[in-house]
Amino acid sequence: MARYLVTGGAGFIGSHLVDHLVEAGHEVVVLDNLSTGARFNLPPQVDLVQGDIAEFENLPALIARVNGCFHLAAIASVQQYQEGWAKAAKVNFYGSVRVLEAAARANVPVVYASSAAIYGNNPLQPLIETTMSRPISGYGVDKLAMEHHAEALKTTIGLRATGLRFFNVYGPRQVPGSPYSGVISIFLNRLAAGQPITVFGDGEQARDFVYVSDVAGALMRAMSWTAAGNCGVFNICRGEAITLNDLIRVLAGVLECAPEIRYEESRAGDIRISLGSSVAAAERLGFTGNVALEEGLRYTADWA
Ligand code: NAD
Ligand code: UD1
Structure with missing residues (x-):
């Protein structure tokens, strides 16, 4: 049994992941500002810390107390950048860098939510992980920046992190x-x-739509893979x-x-x-969108 932090755990994908973690017997703490998420999405035994990843002062202490961190908190909408670009970037870029830095300094493995949006309008389809990334939205830019920060923190501080490029996730609680x-x-x-x-x-x-419980399974697999000392970035799609x-x-x-x-x-x-192509996730993580x-x-x- 391990103790995990799930940022954004009260949201759509995060709450399904929490269900999987609890079912596997793990202890879970959620950090969420409840902007789109809700307490009722969470099982009662889960500890909810209400806070903003871009501002919460005790973030390093919270991360230092867990065996692994799933980072899902974000403004998940491409369109919301049109309403407030810097406001969204404060969460998706700055907030994410705070989470990754705290995890790197505490030597805690991280699995984080990237996105198919990093590819932009690339005609080379299906998209594979080595396809050139050229995002066309602020959202895609910030997800790609998160991947680059994870890689740089790996090289400089030794962060263990895996990014999952979710394609279009759907299911209950969205x-x-x-x-x-x-x-x-x-x-x-x-x-x-x-x-x-x-x-x-x-x-x-x-x-390329992928069902939420398959995505939660991919997150679990990615954490085991990362905790074992591996790092990478994978498409999660069908x-x-x-x-x-x-x-x-x-x-x-x-x-x-x-x-x-x-x-x-x-x-x-x-x-x-x-x-997308999920061949790499199938080979390395054992993921399939069932x-x-x-x-x-x-x-x-x-x-x-
Ligand atoms: P969601 O909006 O349901 O979940 C996001 C959660 O983060 C919510 O509970 C929200 O309250 C919380 N949150 C938002 N801003 C926060 C902040 N500043 N501090 C703390 N908590 C904050 O969205 P989702 O679809 O479950 O997305 C989860 C993650 O997966 C996001 O990182 C998103 O970008 C990524 N993603 C989603 C999809 C998809 O199709 N749904 C695809 C690719 C990537
Ligand atoms: C979605 C995710 C994003 C993720 C990305 C990865 C959401 C809200 N967005 O973005 O987090 O990173 O997939 O691929 O989960 N549309 C309509 N009518 C509507 C709503 C949407 O026509 O009422 C269209 C949109 O213009 C778009 C398509 O449907 O062409 C999908 O839109 P949306 O579900 O918002 O997802 P993405 O923008 O693909």
Whole structure:
């Protein structure tokens, strides 16, 4: 049994990870400012420290007391940079550097959430970890910066860290009510309520969707790998992309509804096609995205 810190543990992906950790018998402490996360996402025995990763003074002490740190706290929306670029960067860049530095100085292994957004609009698909990264959003830039800081802290202080480049994660507990949330949670929620949905652009943009419990499993595997002295960066995806137009057709089948669709201008910083290869994660971490899209959509629809 070990003791883990999960930053952002009260959020969508973080709370699923917490469930996996608790089920495996580990002790968990969560650091979260509850900006999008919620206490009710967490099992009662989990210790919640309410604080901001960019400001919380006791962060080094908190990290020094654990066997490993999962760093998931972030402003998870690409679009939120359009509303306040520096404000988002303070969390995703500066806050992340604080977490990584504290872990490096305490010699605590870290697994952190990077993103497919680091690749930008690269025509070389499927994207592999060595594909050139050229982010087109502030969000992607800050996730890439986090990877570079982890690498530099490894070289200089000996940080053990692994970054997981999540593609588009979906599943229960993804907040449906916010315009900044993931597209599946927004579409499912609106379609189930008989409301119209908005597609930004022509709907031919494509995403590689991966189910949240598979992602939680990948985080667990990455921690074992990192604690054993390895470091790296891996895509976490299924290796299958679907356009939004096709996604809507699948959702209509799952919900047995006839969607009303409104098309609006595409959003700034939006990637066109995002299709990953998870071969490296399969080989090195033993990761596979087991849950197929339609199956995952059914689980999510049942929860919603
Ligand atoms: P989420 O918004 O549900 O979770 C983020 C959590 O971090 C929330 O609980 C929130 O309250 C907390 N948080 C935000 N700012 C904070 C701060 N300053 N200090 C402390 N806590 C803070 O989003 P999610 O989808 O679960 O994302 C988790 C991580 O995975 C993020 O780092 C995100 O960038 C990354 N990611 C998500 C996806 C996806 O498709 N959902 C894909 C790639 C990467
Ligand atoms: C998502 C994640 C981001 C992650 C990235 C990795 C969220 C909120 N964002 O970004 O954290 O790093 O994947 O690939 O989880 N769209 C509509 N209508 C809507 C909402 C969205 O058409 O109502 C479109 C968007 O313009 C975009 C696509 O759906 O083209 C996906 O959007 P979104 O779910 O916000 O995800 P990403 O921007 O891909």
